Every structure is written in C-alpha cells, then in structure tokens.
Amino acid sequence: TGGLFVSGQRHMLNKSLQGLVGLRNLGNTCFMNSILQCLSNTLELRDYCLRNCHITDLNNNCRSNTALIEEFAKLTQSLWTSANNEPISPSEFRNQVQRCAPKFVGCNQQDAQEFLRFLLDGLHNEVNRVTVRPKVSVLDFDHLADDEKGRRMWNMYLAREDSKVVDLFVGQLKSSLTCTACGFRSTVFDPFWDLSIPIAQKISGEVTLKDCLRLFTKEDVLDGEERPTCTKCKARRKCTKRFSIQKFPQILVLHLKRFSDSNVRASKLSTYVNFPLKDLDLREFASEPSERPVYNLYAVSNHSGNALGGHYTAYCKNPALGEWYSYNDSRVSPMSSSQVRSSNAYVLFYELATPSHMGGNVKSAKLAIRCLQYASMFFLFCFPYFTQKGHFEASLLSLECIFFSFKYRLLVLSIYCYYRDLRSTPHTPNARYNLFYLI
Numbered sequence: 001t002g003g004l005f006v007s008g009q010r011h012m013l014n015k016s017l018q019g020l021v022g023l024r025n026l027g028n029t030c031f032m033n034s035i036l037q038c039l040s041n042t043l044e045l046r047d048y049c050l051r052n053c054h055i056t057d058l059n060n061n062c063r064s065n066t067a068l069i070e071e072f073a074k075l076t077q078s079l080w081t082s083a084n085n086e087p088i089s090p091s092e093f094r095n096q097v098q099r100c101a102p103k104f105v106g107c108n109q110q111d112a113q114e115f116l117r118f119l120l121d122g123l124h125n126e127v128n129r130v131t132v133r134p135k136v137s138v139l140d141f142d143h144l145a146d147d148e149k150g151r152r153m154w155n156m157y158l159a160r161e162d163s164k165v166v167d168l169f170v171g172q173l174k175s176s177l178t179c180t181a182c183g184f185r186s187t188v189f190d191p192f193w194d195l196s197i198p199i200a201q202k203i204s205g206e207v208t209l210k211d212c213l214r215l216f217t218k219e220d221v222l223d224g225e226e227r228p229t230c231t232k233c234k235a236r237r238k239c240t241k242r243f244s245i246q247k248f249p250q251i252l253v254l255h256l257k258r259f260s261d262s263n264v265r266a267s268k269l270s271t272y273v274n275f276p277l278k279d280l281d282l283r284e285f286a287s288e289p290s291e292r293p294v295y296n297l298y299a300v301s302n303h304s305g306n307a308l309g310g311h312y313t314a315y316c317k318n319p320a321l322g323e324w325y326s327y328n329d330s331r332v333s334p335m336s337s338s339q340v341r342s343s344n345a346y347v348l349f350y351e352l353a354t355p356s357h358m359g360g361n362v363k364s365a366k367l368a369i370r371c372l373q374y375a376s377m378f379f380l381f382c383f384p385y386f387t388q389k390g391h392f393e394a395s396l397l398s399l400e401c402i403f404f405s406f407k408y409r410l411l412v413l414s415i416y417c418y419y420r421d422l423r424s425t426p427h428t429p430n431a432r433y434n435l436f437y438l439i
C-alpha cells in the first residue's frame with residue numbers, strides 16, 4: 001500500500017503542475033507567448049482543445065485550412081498534459097501564424113492585442129459551424145423596439161459566424177445616434193471581440209477601470225467633417241453618439257489603449273489603472289437595465305517598457321488550482337493576487353460569474369434534488385438493519401418507488417424552469433448551461 005500511496009502522490013504532483021509550463025521565446029515572440037498563456041488559462045477554450053471538440057467541428061465542415069486550430073490545440077494539450085514542466089517551443093504554431101498572417105513574420109515587436117484579434121478570428125474561421133454563409137440581406141428593423149432589433153441583428157450575425165470561439169468571446173455593442181436638430185434617434189448594433197477602452201486621465205486620485213469604461217461610453221459629439229446623415233432630416237447634422245453593451249460575452253476582453261497609435265506607436269501611457277480581480281459589476285454600461293453582468297478576472301497580458309520596445313508577460317489564474325502565476329516566456333512562477341494589478345496591465349481577461357438570473361426556482365429544485373440524494377443514501381445505509389428485521393423490506397421497496405417518482409417529477413420541474421429561464425433571457429448564452437448545472 002506504501003508504493004501505491006507514493007505513486008498516487010506523484011500523480012497528484014504532476015496534476016498540480018499542469019498548465020504551469022513556460023513557452024520558449026523564438027526571438028521577440030513574447031507578445032505571442034503572453035496571449036497563448038492567457039488563452040491556455042481560459043477554461044472553456046482549454047477544455048474545447050483537451051477534449052478534442054475542435055475535431056468534431058472540423059469534421060462537420062470539411063475545410064481545407066485547419067492547421068491553425070490544430071497547432072493551437074496541440075500546443076494547449078502539451079501545456080496541460082506534459083509530464084514535466086520543461087518549457088515548450090511554440091515553433092510549429094508560429095509557422096502556422098506566419099502562413100496565415102505574414103504581418104507576424106520576422107522578429108519585430110508586435111502588439112499583443114492585435115495578435116489576439118488575429119488569432120481568435122483565425123481560430124473561429126476554421127471551426128465555424130456555418131459552412132455556407134447566407135447572403136447578407138438588407139432588412140429594415142427600424143420599426144422595431146431596440147431590444148428586438150438587437151436580438152434580430154445578433155441572430156443574423158450567428159447565421160454567418162457561429163463557433164465555440166464566438167460562443168465565448170463575442171458580445172454586442174449598441175451605438176445610439178441622436179440628431180441635435182430633430183431629436184431623431186437611430187441605433188446600430190455591432191458584434192465585438194474585445195473592447196478597446198481609452199485611459200481616463202485624472203489630476204488627482206487613482207484612475208479606475210470604471211473611469212475608463214465611463215469615458216468609453218460617454219456621450220460623444222459628432223460635428224464638422226464627422227457629421228452623420230440624419231435619416232429624418234435627410235441631411236448631415238450634428239449628432240451625439242453613445243455606446244452601451246447590448247449583449248455581454250462569456251469572456252470579456254478589455255484592451256487598455258496605452259499606445260497612441262497602434263501602427264506608429266509613438267507614445268505609451270503608463271497610467272496605473274486600478275481594476276477589480278473580483279465582482280466587476282458592469283450594470284451601468286448595459287443597454288438593458290435588467291442585465292446584471294458581474295465579471296471575475298482570470299488573466300492579464302502585461303507590457304513593460306516604452307512604445308519603441310518592451311516585453312510582454314502574462315499573469316494567469318490557474319483554473320485547476322485557483323492560484324495566480326506569472327508567465328515570463330519559459331519561466332513560470334507563483335505570485336500573490338495582490339501583485340496582479342500594475343501599470344503594465346495591457347489586456348484584461350474577465351469571465352462572467354455564474355449568472356444571477358439563475359432563478360430561485362432553479363436553485364430550490366437543485367437543493368431538493370440534493371436533499372433527495374442524501375435521503376436515498378440514508379435509506380441505503382439503513383438497508384442491512386431493515387433486512388435484519390425482516391418485515392421492513394416491503395415498505396422499503398414502496399418508499400423507493402415514491403422516491404423515484406419524486407425524482408422524475410423534479411426533473412420535469414427543472415426542465416420546465418430551464419426553458420422558462422431561457423425564454424425570459426433568450427440572448428444570454430448562460431441560460432443554456434443551467435440544465436447542465438442541474439444535472
């Protein structure tokens with residue numbers, strides 16, 4: 001038994017090291033390594049690769065180019081299954097990146113956020129469940145209520161772009177344009193993969209992430225050359241424009257605009273932005289007041305240095321251990337959660353907390369099922385006692401029958417709750433997971 005114990009312990013040790021593997025720098029590839037580690041710690045994306053779900057998606061839509069997702073999945077699998085924690089070389093993956101985007105060829109310092117955009121888009125295109133994209137039909141939704149218009153626009157988007165990557169990362173942004181002459185308001189809905197938010201400036205006091213988000217959603221005046229055409233006035237008018245979030249994604253990527261221009265990168269703002277690690281409540285930025293989006297941070301891509309040159313690292317919360325680690329190319333080291341916030345934070349990865357709209361009925365149904373499980377366990381343990389007495393067998397059987405019928409009635413009730421929740425919040429992707437929580 002001693003040997004068994006030791007091997008069991010070794011197994012545990014290896015398991016606890018999973019995901020704590022560094023990536024070799026292939027010559028200024030720290031931008032890529034930083035993003036790869038953030039994505040590797042994105043639980044659902046990681047599991048998608050570990051469970052080979054991408055292969056099912058690839059088989060369903062026979063595409064010719066599948067190398068990017070294949071190399072990405074291979075890399076993720078190596079990071080989470082390697083027996084030792086020797087750093088891994090991402091050269092095969094890098095070759096595929098270069099094939100798809102010659103922009104990333106060479107040894108130039110690249111922008112991590114641009115790379116993230118390119119990578120997510122590339123992965124999505126290879127595992128898109130839509131094989132033949134329907135033609136874009138110009139439909140007039142202007143007569144509809146904003147909420148309904150947003151939903152239809154979202155469904156139109158899904159009819160063309162639908163993949164695990166979209167399920168996780170894409171949200172919907174609403175922009176409202178109001179004509180200052182006639183007061184006519186028009187709305188536009190656009191999908192977003194991340195939000196690039198400006199860094200607020202303060203004369204005194206700390207700048208918070210919410211300050212930056214408020215600046216991003218602040219009413220903006222479009223005047224002069226920027227004047228849009230008002231559909232009612234049929235002329236170019238001075239308008240006000242503001243953003244709000246129509247649909248919150250499962251994974252919210254916030255890009256802090258530290259560089260003045262992503263192409264020239266003339267200067268960098270190294271303002272310290274205070275962001276919460278837990279319970280980032282974005283209710284005030286929602287288009288619909290009923291939404292209660294609360295996010296928790298799980299990864300940060302950091303940039304140190306100036307606009308001309310610098311270094312990328314990543315801070316990620318290991319989903320298995322719940323602890324923070326610093327990923328600096330091939331080096332991985334544990335860190336305290338108090339060190340996660342710094343003026344180097346560049347791209348923030350937040351995950352939606354368990355949806356609060358998981359209604360009371362669903363919660364009590366879950367509790368009832370648990371109670372039944374304990375009760376049946378109790379009866380199971382008492383079984384020898386009952387059989388010893390002899391005359392309890394018959395009653396035990398009948399009791400069991402009652403329990404079984406109860407269990408099925410509860411299952412029916414929970415399915416009913418699930419569908420009702422889905423109907424009341426149809427555009428919240430989490431509603432569809434409630435059933436799995438129940439089971």
Ligand SMILES: [Zn+2]
Binds near residue numbers: 180184232234
């Ligand atoms: Zn007008």
